[in-house]
Amino acid sequence: MNLSSIFYLILLVTIELLSVSSIKYWADHKNKPLFLYLGLGGYLLVGIIFAYVLYVHADMTIVNAMWQVLNIILVSIVGIIVFKE
Numbered sequence: 001m002n003l004s005s006i007f008y009l010i011l012l013v014t015i016e017l018l019s020v021s022s023i024k025y026w027a028d029h030k031n032k033p034l035f036l037y038l039g040l041g042g043y044l045l046v047g048i049i050f051a052y053v054l055y056v057h058a059d060m061t062i063v064n065a066m067w068q069v070l071n072i073i074l075v076s077i078v079g080i081i082v083f084k085e
Helices: 002-026 033-057 061-083
Strands: none
Touching: 002 033, 002 061, 033 061
């Protein structure tokens, strides 16, 4: 895995973490639809970035596995610390 793949992996995890956090915040405060739109836009961006990574690097198994593992760990941490779940 080269340096640019690691950069895009970190970018994917960060954007997805912000997206899921935004949607969770919206779910807790339904009168703030901006957070729903931010979360949905973030997920759209994640799809575009992931497609680009596959197009340029074509190493789906490693990138996807690392992305999912990091995402599960970080979302769990944010859920426990920020949302008290």
